[in-house]
Amino acid sequence: xxxxxxxxxxxxxxxxxxxxxxxxxxxxxxxxxxxxxxxxxxxxxxxxxxxxxxxxxxxxxxxxxxxxx
Amino acid sequence: xxxxxxxxxxxxxxxxxxxxxxxxxxxxxxxxxxxxxxxxxxxxxxxxxxxxxxxxxxxxxxxxxxxxxxxxxxxxxxxxxxxxxxxxxxxxxxxxxxxxxxxxxxxxxxxxxxxxxxxxxxxxxxxxxxxxxxxxxxxxxxxxxxxxxxxxxxxxxxxxxxxxxxxxxxxxxxxxxxxxxxxxxxxxxxxxxxxxxxxxxxxxxxxxxxxxxxxxxxxxxxxxxxxxxxxxxxxxxxxxxxxxxxxxxxxxxxxxxxxxxxxxxxxxxxxxxxxxxxxxxxxxxxxxxxxxxxxxxxxxxxxxxxxxxxxxxxxxxxxxxxxxxxxxxxxxxxxxxxxxxxxxxxxxxxxxxxxxxxxxxxxxxxxxxxxxxxxxxxxxxxxxxxxxxxxxxxxxxxxxxxxxxxxxxxxxxxxxxxxxxxxxxxxxxxxxxxxxxxxxxxxxxxxxxxxxxxxxxxxxxxxxxxxxxxxxxxxxxxxxxxxxxxxxxxxxxxxxxxxxxxxxxxxxxxxxxxxxxxxxxxxxxxxxxxxxxxxxxxxxxxxxxxxxxxxxxxxxxxxxxxxxxxxxxxxxxxxxxxxxxxxxxxxxxxxxxxxxxxxxxxxxxxxxxxxxxxxxxxxxxxxxxxxxxxxxxxxxxxxxxxxxxxxxxxxxxxxxxxxxxxxxxxxxxxxxxxxxxxxxxxxxxxxxxxxxxxxxxxxxxxxxxxxxxxxxxxxxxx
Numbered sequence: 114x115x116x117x118x119x120x121x122x123x124x125x126x127x128x129x130x131x132x133x134x135x136x137x138x139x140x141x142x143x144x145x146x147x148x149x150x151x152x153x154x155x156x157x158x159x160x161x162x163x164x165x166x167x168x169x170x171x172x173x174x175x176x177x178x179x180x181x182x
Numbered sequence: 183x184x185x186x187x188x189x190x191x192x193x194x195x196x197x198x199x200x201x202x203x204x205x206x207x208x209x210x211x212x213x214x215x216x217x218x219x220x221x222x223x224x225x226x227x228x229x230x231x232x233x234x235x236x237x238x239x240x241x242x243x244x245x246x247x248x249x250x251x252x253x254x255x256x257x258x259x260x261x262x263x264x265x266x267x268x269x270x271x272x273x274x275x276x277x278x279x280x281x282x283x284x285x286x287x288x289x290x291x292x293x294x295x296x297x298x299x300x301x302x303x304x305x306x307x308x309x310x311x312x313x314x315x316x317x318x319x320x321x322x323x324x325x326x327x328x329x330x331x332x333x334x335x336x337x338x339x340x341x342x343x344x345x346x347x348x349x350x351x352x353x354x355x356x357x358x359x360x361x362x363x364x365x366x367x368x369x370x371x372x373x374x375x376x377x378x379x380x381x382x383x384x385x386x387x388x389x390x391x392x393x394x395x396x397x398x399x400x401x402x403x404x405x406x407x408x409x410x411x412x413x414x415x416x417x418x419x420x421x422x423x424x425x426x427x428x429x430x431x432x433x434x435x436x437x438x439x440x441x442x443x444x445x446x447x448x449x450x451x452x453x454x455x456x457x458x459x460x461x462x463x464x465x466x467x468x469x470x471x472x473x474x475x476x477x478x479x480x481x482x483x484x485x486x487x488x489x490x491x492x493x494x495x496x497x498x499x500x501x502x503x504x505x506x507x508x509x510x511x512x513x514x515x516x517x518x519x520x521x522x523x524x525x526x527x528x529x530x531x532x533x534x535x536x537x538x539x540x541x542x543x544x545x546x547x548x549x550x551x552x553x554x555x556x557x558x559x560x561x562x563x564x565x566x567x568x569x570x571x572x573x574x575x576x577x578x579x580x581x582x583x584x585x586x587x588x589x590x591x592x593x594x595x596x597x598x599x600x601x602x603x604x605x606x607x608x609x610x611x612x613x614x615x616x617x618x619x620x621x622x623x624x625x626x627x628x629x630x631x632x633x634x635x636x637x638x639x640x641x642x643x644x645x646x647x648x649x650x651x652x653x654x655x656x657x658x659x660x661x662x663x664x665x666x667x668x669x670x671x672x673x674x675x676x677x678x679x680x681x682x683x684x685x686x687x688x689x690x691x692x693x694x695x696x697x698x699x700x701x702x703x704x705x706x707x708x709x710x711x712x713x714x715x716x717x718x719x720x721x722x723x724x725x726x727x728x729x730x731x732x733x734x735x736x737x738x739x740x741x742x743x744x745x746x747x748x749x750x751x752x753x754x755x756x757x758x759x760x761x762x763x764x765x766x767x768x769x770x771x772x773x774x775x776x777x778x779x780x781x782x783x784x785x786x787x788x789x790x791x792x793x794x795x796x797x798x799x800x801x802x803x804x805x806x807x808x809x810x811x812x813x814x815x816x817x818x819x820x821x822x823x824x825x826x827x828x829x830x831x832x833x834x835x836x837x838x839x840x841x842x843x844x845x846x847x848x849x850x851x852x853x854x855x856x857x858x859x860x861x862x863x864x865x866x867x868x869x870x871x872x873x874x875x876x877x878x879x880x881x882x883x884x885x886x887x888x889x890x891x892x893x894x895x896x897x898x899x900x
Contacts, residue, residue: 141429142244158568171564173671
């Protein structure tokens, strides 16, 4: 399911990252890799703050829809 | 030639703090990613090593840049061949930070890894085995705390030593056999086109199909095809695209290192930052908290604390103390009357009017610096993203605007952190709508002199700025040039921490000082020009000093232009001149009014300096004057910044023209409709205002055309 549907505070495995190649690369550089874990910390109108590899990353809804967990 | 040591690392990992500590510089440090947008150089302060230049680079997550300032850092590392690299790694976030380390290691440049924030790592009870890490990475690893200045000299001297010995970095890490095989084959095909020390890195970049590197290599087609075959083969075998293969392999390798070198105190609990984020970015509380914070900042700066200080400076220091003292001093040494007038009515009235507002600015900058340094401002970008997105900007546009509250020039430059060029242009165009520090005196003057310091005037100026941004966003987004969705928002949020007094005070002082400097230079000069132009005029065919400013040159010039602004409610030549001198620096609006209205009054009792000003404006025309000066073309310095960042004259002119027209239309509507509602009858101006409002509504409401069908359907399905 897309990341925006994940429950707050629940650690989940990243299964797939979609979106444009350039952006996907940027997300990978930030620590979003398939097989890695991600935890949603907070959500506001679909935008989420997640914990990935010990750093907090804010991503907008458009992007959160393309990360499958 | 001096030895060059580059500081490279992730955004917000403490590069600039280290740079300041090593070189004794005073570069601006902030708690969000992307504070440094240009490379900066400084001399290493060391007894052992002389002539070493430290280069501070913008933060990067990888050597495949995503944003403009990342390109600056990468290009420097690759093309300018620094003699050594100090790779700063945030010890509290080892895994993600080492990702860049694995890439830097491949560049073949002598490298030292400095694990920063060791004090926090220890406080958290975590353990990093630095010796083991050094062994695994194949380069010296030194634990430091840039903030506490621990271990930094050691790190710098180690780097200098490596640079002098020219020990190239040879990465120890190996990828999986399939990938290694593919990379070796590419290395073989590249042959001696590439220097040995760069070979592995270049081969990896070729494997990733990096466009810039391919261009630089300029391979012939048959070779390209053979390389492509190797990549294709590997992609099929590993069932992923080449870039992701490399990324995954890097992270796999990093986890293998981390396992041996890093022990986390096993706490699965939420960190303090997470807890704060739960509240501050909560979907219901986020906006009210933000509005409250901004209101508090402006209320504090303009309406209460700042004003008490400013009132004292204006009324007592520049009202009762300095002018009479100066006057008696000038009298006692027998100065010529005209010189006395220049000093008292020109310089003191003008520069003093501006200096009086410095306390307010300092309070404003202090409050903003506190919010910045604790980490809240980065969250605001996130909170604002949902809203900004509705009118075509991304939350990242907020950071330039935020910096713009201090000064528009760095604000405009901060737009570099925005990835998408369209978004960036639009941000540049609207950033200066946010009242900058120099506009603060204008706001304070109007609210003080005409609204008796009403509590709502200063915050309203801020919200007028935001509204202008929102409307412009919607209107511009619907034009062909700006259509298209903004790039998705992705931004790292820094951890919250208690503001560091040094950082906050430096940030406040740096911004404040630039205004004080301006008061002593450009504004001083402007006041002299304004004084001359207003106190000399032609009487009976001769140029003489006039008693009444209304006979001066300036009055004639301003009077000729003033009708342009008459529909906005302030057709007096003084207001016109003030607006025009505001283009040189916005504080000039205040200093010019100070000279033109303060004239007679300062000498008398000095208390009611702004009485004359108040009598020549109505509440409505004053607000219209304020709004026009807030929104119209920014000062020349900011226009220059727009020109540099747009890198295009047409765009620059468009931006300036748009801002001025927009300001004119808004002020006209405010004044004319205000007049209508206060029962002043219907005139041509009212009709024009109604037309403008109708046009605005049309521009706001008209359907959004240019969106590509595919994007639109994705949007709809979400």
